[in-house]
Each structure stands twice: as structure tokens, then as C-alpha cells.
Amino acid sequence: MPIIDDYILKNKKIINLTCKQLPHVFKNVDNQEKIKKLLSFIHSFSGKIIFCLNKKEYIQKILKVLIENKIYPQYIEKIIDINKESNFFYTNSKLKNGFFDKKNNILFICTKDLLPIITQNTSIATIIDNTHIQKNNLSQLIFNHPIIHVEHGIGRYQGLTTIKTASIKSEYLIISYAEEDKLYLPVSSLHLISPYTETSIEHAPLHKLGGDEWNKQKQKISKTLYDHAAQLLDIYANRASIEGFSFKKNEEKYQIFSKDCLFQITPDQDQVIKSVLKDMYKSTPMDRLICGDVGFGKTEIAMRSAFLSVSNKKQVAVLVPTTLLAQQHYENFKKRFSNWSFYIDLISRFQNQKQQNLLLQHTKNGKIDILIGTHKLLLKEIEWYDLGLLIIDEEHRFGVNHKEIIKKKYSNIDILTLTATPIPRTLNMAMTGIKDLSIIEKPPAQRLAVKTYIQEYSSTLVRNTILREILRGGQVYYVYNKVKNIINIAERLSKLIPEANIKIGHGQMSNIDLQKVMNEFYNNKFNVLICTTIIESGIDIPRANTIIIENSDHFGLSQLHQLRGRIGRSRYQAYALFLVNNFNKMTINAKKRLEAISSVNNFGGGFSLSNQDLEIRGIGEILGKEQSGHMKNIGFSLYMKLLRNAIDLLKTGEHLSIDKLLKKPLEVELYVSSLLPDNYIVDVNTRLFFYKKIFNAENENNIEQIKNELIYQFGPLPDFSKNLIIIAKIRLIAYKIGIKRIKSNKKIGIIEFNNKNSINTQYLLKIFQDEPNTWKMKNSTTLQFIWHPNDDYLRLIWIKNILYNLSKQS
Numbered sequence: 064m065p066i067i068d069d070y071i072l073k074n075k076k077i078i079n080l081t082c083k084q085l086p087h088v089f090k091n092v093d094n095q096e097k098i099k100k101l102l103s104f105i106h107s108f109s110g111k112i113i114f115c116l117n118k119k120e121y122i123q124k125i126l127k128v129l130i131e132n133k134i135y136p137q138y139i140e141k142i143i144d145i146n147k148e149s150n151f152f153y154t155n156s157k158l159k160n161g162f163f164d165k166k167n168n169i170l171f172i173c174t175k176d177l178l179p180i181i182t183q184n185t186s187i188a189t190i191i192d193n194t195h196i197q198k199n200n201l202s203q204l205i206f207n208h209p210i211i212h213v214e215h216g217i218g219r220y221q222g223l224t225t226i227k228t229a230s231i232k233s234e235y236l237i238i239s240y241a242e243e244d245k246l247y248l249p250v251s252s253l254h255l256i257s258p259y260t261e262t263s264i265e266h267a268p269l270h271k272l273g274g275d276e277w278n279k280q281k282q283k284i285s286k287t288l289y290d291h292a293a294q295l296l297d298i299y300a301n302r303a304s305i306e307g308f309s310f311k312k313n314e315e316k317y318q319i320f321s322k323d324c325l326f327q328i329t330p331d332q333d334q335v336i337k338s339v340l341k342d343m344y345k346s347t348p349m350d351r352l353i354c355g356d357v358g359f360g361k362t363e364i365a366m367r368s369a370f371l372s373v374s375n376k377k378q379v380a381v382l383v384p385t386t387l388l389a390q391q392h393y394e395n396f397k398k399r400f401s402n403w404s405f406y407i408d409l410i411s412r413f414q415n416q417k418q419q420n421l422l423l424q425h426t427k428n429g430k431i432d433i434l435i436g437t438h439k440l441l442l443k444e445i446e447w448y449d450l451g452l453l454i455i456d457e458e459h460r461f462g463v464n465h466k467e468i469i470k471k472k473y474s475n476i477d478i479l480t481l482t483a484t485p486i487p488r489t490l491n492m493a494m495t496g497i498k499d500l501s502i503i504e505k506p507p508a509q510r511l512a513v514k515t516y517i518q519e520y521s522s523t524l525v526r527n528t529i530l531r532e533i534l535r536g537g538q539v540y541y542v543y544n545k546v547k548n549i550i551n552i553a554e555r556l557s558k559l560i561p562e563a564n565i566k567i568g569h570g571q572m573s574n575i576d577l578q579k580v581m582n583e584f585y586n587n588k589f590n591v592l593i594c595t596t597i598i599e600s601g602i603d604i605p606r607a608n609t610i611i612i613e614n615s616d617h618f619g620l621s622q623l624h625q626l627r628g629r630i631g632r633s634r635y636q637a638y639a640l641f642l643v644n645n646f647n648k649m650t651i652n653a654k655k656r657l658e659a660i661s662s663v664n665n666f667g668g669g670f671s672l673s674n675q676d677l678e679i680r681g682i683g684e685i686l687g688k689e690q691s692g693h694m695k696n697i698g699f700s701l702y703m704k705l706l707r708n709a710i711d712l713l714k715t716g717e718h719l720s721i722d723k724l725l726k727k728p729l730e731v732e733l734y735v736s737s738l739l740p741d742n743y744i745v746d747v748n749t750r751l752f753f754y755k756k757i758f759n760a761e762n763e764n765n766i767e768q769i770k771n772e773l774i775y776q777f778g779p780l781p782d783f784s785k786n787l788i789i790i791a792k793i794r795l796i797a798y799k800i801g802i803k804r805i806k807s808n809k810k811i812g813i814i815e816f817n818n819k820n821s822i823n824t825q826y827l828l829k830i831f832q833d834e835p836n837t838w839k840m841k842n843s844t845t846l847q848f849i850w851h852p853n854d855d856y857l858r859l860i861w862i863k864n865i866l867y868n869l870s871k872q873s
């Protein structure tokens with residue numbers, strides 16, 4: 064799953080210079096060093112540049128700096144204070160026609176609330192003057208925010224610093240602890256820290272460096288982790304022991320069914336379908352979660368698995384959250400299976416008792432092959448002739464109670480769960496491996512990312528937005544979530560846009576009326592549907608490509624994402640306009656949600672939004688009460704990390720202790736300067752991002768890719784950064800063969816092995832023979848060496864080659 068940083072850097076080329084440095088540039092215009100950095104950035108960047116400044120006085124200051132340095136005429140076409148422009152559409156069209164179509168570099172000056180609008184445009188660098196907007200990326204470290212270090216506990220992140228000891232330069236993360244102690248953490252050890260979001264920022268319970276408190280907490284937690292891991296292993300074992308049905312392949316029929324699909328499935332869809340079918344061929348019951356963002360084509364996967372089931376004479380239940388979606392699926396399944404004689408039916412709360420009884424009878428006697436329905440499918444009275452597969456669509460919409468019923472009622476059949484925005488509990492199950500997980504990462508071809516705007520309500524804006532859509536022949540969802548007033552909204556909009564043909568749809572209408580409206584909308588009989596969130600789940604109307612949501616600050620994050628997912632489902636550009644009444648009156652969490660939704664404006668954001676949602680809401684929601692208490696002490700990320708280690712240890716039958724859980728990290732100190740200098744990458748968060756990426760890389764190829772990414776974005780690697788890349792590769796190999804520590808001073812060094820290692824002893828003997836003056840055994844697990852070449856880079860290459868050969872088994 065790409066994290067947001069990744070997305071920003073890879074796809075949009077937005078560089079956020081939200082660092083503590085920049086305000087100083089503005090406040091302290093005499094600081095030549097900082098001005099130089101800023102100017103070098105402007106010179107090096109070939110896209111468009113926005114300065115997003117909070118205070119008017121900064122605008123004056125930066126203008127002064129730029130004009131004094133003759134930057135203005137050469138690099139900047141125009142400087143405007145966008146904040147003066149109150150009407151978004153005016154601003155936006157101006158952006159499009161006036162500035163952003165031009166190839167020259169542009170400097171934009173604006174205040175932060177307008178940033179989401181401007182960043183819709185590609186190739187923009189934004190320079191933001193405080194950390195406010197960055198909060199939307201919660202996975203990133205924020206100055207002064209609490210973080211947790213596995214060995215030292217909770218402290219506060221205080222930025223990065225370069226430290227030079229005996230001519231060696233490296234970069235360190237500063238973490239402050241209680242009593243003003245500070246820890247300097249080498250960037251190669253970033254994996255030891257995790258975010259801590261359990262309390263408000265101010266109330267984080269900081270630990271004392273070297274104190275006992277943290278160790279005590281960890282000891283306590285190891286017991287809980289043990290129990291939790293054992294419980295999970297029990298679940299895996301139970302699952303593996305349940306005997307299910309193993310479906311038989313019928314390649315010929317399956318190929319015919321696949322060929323009927325109206326589109327070419329994407330490689331991701333293909334991969335996911337293969338995993339699903341493979342599960343179904345096995346005799347243990349499938350429990351697989353398919354995560355694919357809104358509109359990515361999960362339904363076809365459901366249909367193909369259903370086909371395998373019914374062609375094995377096994378019934379299929381398709382459980383969906385709303386009657387509207389049930390109806391849509393019913394029609395789509397009927398169309399998709401129209402060349403086959405399988406019997407498909409729909410159960411809903413709108414059927415009368417007689418109709419329902421008949422359905423129940425047909426389900427019991429096996430007449431029905433595929434039954435689609437809402438919670439009705441969970442009724443006690445439903446009995447199946449021979450059920451083989453349960454498909455749960457929009458899993459995030461079902462509560463714990465429903466899931467309990469499912470577990471009991473459908474314990475030994477195959478279950479396929481589909482979701483775009485998994486809820487924390489499900490995410491957790493996938494993370495701990497209780498469920499198998501497949502992800503559809505990419506959308507079908509020809510999709511365009513929805514353009515999202517967050518604006519205060521304005522009737523002109525609403526009129527313009529609706530008109531633009533209907534004039535190009537498209538349709539509009541207008542979401543207003545209070546049934547009581549919805550009729551007034553319809554009147555207001557009819558007056559405002561007499562050109563539009565408007566109708567209402569909501570959950571309190573009779574099923575027949577609602578169905579009629581939806582059918583008419585589907586068939587383009589009118590062009591604006593004013594509706595509640597009933598459309599939120601799965602509704603698929605390719606011609607509807609604008610959505611306007613009133614009071615969008617009252618909606619949850621995944622709800623907003625789902626609603627936006629109703630548009631942009633074909634090849635047309637779609638627009639989402641999230642309206643709020645008053646920016647200044649929004650709650651902090653509402654702001655965070657809207658910032659998050661506008662930042663995840665791309666495809667595949669559902670998964671990261673789920674994670675962000677989790678962080679906004681706090682982790683209390685993820686597990687039962689018992690574990691969440693303990694998690695509060697150590698933070699969600701660390702808890703999950705330790706839990707995974709605990710499961711691994713238990714599997715090997717090892718005794719579990721906190722030291723083992725923490726897996727002492729590998730130490731590499733090689734007496735060479737290695738860092739990404741701040742004149743190479745100015746922004747501290749971007750540096751951190753790359754450090755994390757480099758040291759988390761899974762193999763050498765990944766490191767090479769990151770190196771190329773750096774060169775592409777920031778130019779040729781400085782020498783110190785070349786060293787960093789080699790050190791990352793050294794760490795990878797060292798870890799793989801079971802090395803505990805590599806350490807050196809200017810002349811000699813040591814390589815210390817773990818007791819369990821996989822080094823090639825033949826090669827070890829060979830180096831003793833070939834270079835007797837260089838190598839000796841210091842003790843049974845430690846090798847000592849003398850450094851040969853003088854050049855730092857060559858030394859690193861030398862040691863890397865030695866390790867590489869030690870890792871090769873003959």
C-alpha cells in the first residue's frame with residue numbers, strides 16, 4: 064500500500080516544504096544562509112510554485128527577498144494574493160486560463176485554506192508556512208508530537224540534526240524525554256520509532272530516559288501480547304481444522320462465463336480472482352478480504368466466484384447493506400448470468416409475508432441459486448439447501464452484531480468480503496492474518512482522479528457547478544442528509560437552476576417510489592438527484608459525474624470517500640464539491656477529515672483513509688477493551704509490531720520474553736559520513752521520508768529504485784548520500800545472514816555474528832587464507848578486520864562485497 068507521502072512524491076510532484084525553516088526565512092529575512100536555501104530550491108524546481116502564507120506580513124517579506132534577489136521577473140510570472148479572491152470558481156477559472164496553462168514557472172501566494180483548491184493542479188510545489196496543513200498526513204512525524212521508541216518509551220519528536228563527530232557527519236532524529244533529556248537517534252534506526260496517538264499532544268505521558276517506568280510497562284504488556292498471540296494462533300488453528308467444501312474447477316465453463324464480461328479485466332482484478340478461486344478449490348473454508356477502492360471493479364470478482372459456486376451446484380448468498388444496492392446487484396447479476404440457467408432472486412424488507420415465505424421455501428428447497436439481500440439474509444428463519452459461498456459487499460457497513468451472526472450461521476462455508484474502506488477491526492484482522500487479504504491497487508484503465516474542492520456554501524458556486532455538469536450532458540448528485548428539509552432544498556435548487564430537471568430520493572420513501580426515481584436517474588430521465596446518503600454504498604451510475612455535498616464537515620471520512628466514489632466511475636472527469644457553512648466554525652476533527660479527503664484525491668486512497676480515520680478516532684476502537692487498555696500505554700503501531708513478533712515466536716515454539724519480542728536491532732557504525740544533506744533535500748520531512756524508505760527497503764533492487772528516484776527529483780547524489788545507499792545495502796545483507804553488529808573506527812572494525820547465523824564458513828576460511836593480515840577471529844562470534852582503501856566509498860564497497868560473499872551458500 065503506498066503511503067500518502069509516496070503518492071505525493073511519485074504521482075503529483077507536490078513538494079511540501081512545511082518545515083520549521085521556512086517561517087524563519089520570512090521572519091528573518093537577513094538570514095542569508097536560509098535565503099540561499101530557499102532560492103536554490105526555487106532555481107532547482109522546474110514546476111510551478113505556490114507560497115502558501117498564513118500572514119500577510121510574510122507576503123511582504125518574501126516579496127522583498129525575491130525582488131531583491133531578482134527572482135521575480137525571471138522565475139515568476141505573476142504574484143497574487145489569492146486570498147482576496149472570494150469566489151472559488153472565479154479563482155479556479157483564472158487559475159486554469161490565466162496561469163496554470165502556461166509553461167512558465169509561477170509563484171503563487173495564498174493562504175492555507177485555499178490550498179486544497181490549488182493543489183488540484185499537477186506539478187505544483189507548495190511552500191507552506193506552518194505545519195497545519197501537513198497534519199493531514201498523519202503517518203508523518205510532526206514537530207513536538209509524541210512518538211514512541213521501543214527501548215526508551217514515549218518522547219517528543221524535535222526534528223533532525225546533523226552531528227559531526229571526529230570529521231564524520233551523520234543525521235539524527237532528536238527525541239526529547241521527561242526532565243529535558245534528549246535522545247539522538249541515527250536515521251538508520253528510524254524503524255525503532257512509531258507514532259503515539261493515544262492522548263492529546265500536550266498530555267502525552269513522557270518517559271524518563273534510562274528510567275524504569277517504560278521497562279515495567281513493557282514487561283506487563285508482554286503477558287497480554289502472549290495471550291493475544293496465543294488466542295490468534297488458536298483462531299488460525301481452528302480455521303485450518305474446519306472442513307469446508309472444495310470446489311471443482313470447470314475450466315471450459317469458467318472461460319465462457321469470463322468471456323461474457325463486457326470489459327477487459329485489469330491485471331490486479333485478474334490476480335485477485337486467481338487468489339479467490341485458489342481459496343475456493345481448497346477444503347478449508349475461505350475467509351478473504353478484498354480491498355479495492357471505490358469503483359475499482361470488485362463486483363466482477365464477486366460474480367466470478369459466485370459462478371464457480373453455482374456451477375458446483377452450491378448456493379450463493381450476497382449480503383449488501385442497503386436495499387438500493389441489493390436491487391442494483393440483483394439487476395447486474397441477472398444481466399451478467401443471462402446466458403446461464405441459474406436462478407437469481409432478491410430478498411428485501413419491502414416484500415410482503417407471502418412473497419417472503421415463498422422465497423424462504425425456494426432457498427430451502429434449492430430452487431434459488433443466488434440470493435441477494437440485506438440484513439434479511441441473516442434472519443434465523445433462512446435455511447439453505449446447500450450454501451457454498453457468502454459474499455459480503457461493503458463490509459464496513461455491517462456492525463459487530465451482524466458479524467457475530469455471520470460467524471455462527473456461516474462458520475464452515477467460504478466467505479468473500481469486499482470493501483473499499485475497511486473498518487479498523489477488519490484492518491486489524493487482515494494485519495494479524497486472521498483474514499487473508501487481497502488488494503486491487505489500480506483502477507480500470509482510462510479513469511481520471513476526481514477533482515475535489517472544499518468551499519463555503521455559495522449559491523453562485525452551486526449554480527455554476529451544476530450547470531457545468533448538465534451542460535456537458537452529465538448528471539449530479541446533490542447530497543443533503545436531512546429528510547425533513549430535503550423538499551425545501553429541492554425548491555431552492557429549482558429556483559436557482561431552472562435549467563435543471565430535479566428529483567428527490569431518500570430512505571424514507573416507499574421502495575417502489577425510490578426504485579422508480581433511481582431507475583429514472585439511471586436512465587438519464589432527469590439530471591439532478593437530491594438525496595441522502597442512501598447512495599453512499601456501491602451505487603454505480605457512470606453518467607453521474609458531479610457530486611455536491613452540503614454540510615460535508617458533518618460526515619465521517621470514509622463516508623465522504625464513499626460518496627465521492629459514486630462519481631468518476633467511467634472515463635469522464637468528475638468533480639466533487641464539499642460544502643461547509645463556515646470554515647471558521649468547523650471542529651478540529653472535521654478540519655482534519657476534510658484535509659485528509661482533499662489530500663487523498665487520487666485512486667486507491669480508501670485504504671490510507673481508513674488508516675487515517677483510525678488515527679483521528681484513536682485506537683480504542685480497534686480491539687476489545689482489554690487489549691486497547693494496554694495499547695494505550697505503548698501505542699497502536701508498536702503493539703501491532705510486537706504482536707506480529709509474538710506470533711512468529713510462538714509459532715516456532717520459543718519461550719516468549721519482552722527482549723525476544725523486541726528483537727535487538729542490528730547496529731552498523733562504519734565511520735563514514737552518510738546522510739542526505741539539507742542543501743540536497745531542503746525539506747526535513749522529505750528527508751525523513753527518504754530515510755525511512757531507504758532503511759525499510761526489502762531488497763537491493765528497491766534501494767536502487769529509491770536511489771534513482773532521488774536522482775530524478777533532486778539531482779546527482781552527493782558523496783555522503785552515496786555512502787548512505789551503500790550502508791543501507793550492507794544492513795540488508797548483514798541482517799539476512801544473522802549479523803548483530805558491524806562497527807569500526809578509522810583503522811579497524813569488527814563484525815559480530817548472532818549465535819544463529821547463516822554465513823558461508825568456506826568463504827570465511829578463504830579470506831583468512833587470502834588476507835591473513837586483514838582478518839582475525841577476535842572470539843567465537845566476532846571477526847576483526849583492518850580497513851584497506853582510504854576512500855570512504857571504496858571501503859564501504861569492500862565491506863559490502865565481503866558480506867555479499869559471506870551470504871552466498873556454496
Ligand SMILES: Nc1ncnc2c1ncn2[C@@H]1O[C@H](COP(=O)(O)OP(=O)(O)OP(=O)(O)O)[C@@H](O)[C@H]1O
Pocket residue numbers: 326327328329332355356357358359360361362363482483507508600601602603605628629632
Ligand atoms: N476492468 C474494467 N474495465 C472497465 N470498466 C470496469 C472494469 N472493472 C469494473 N468496471 C466498471 O467500473 C464500474 C465500477 O465497478 P464496480 O461497481 O464493480 O466497483 P466497486 O469496486 O464495487 O465499487 P464500490 O466500492 O464503489 O461499490 C462499473 O461500472 C464496472 O462495470
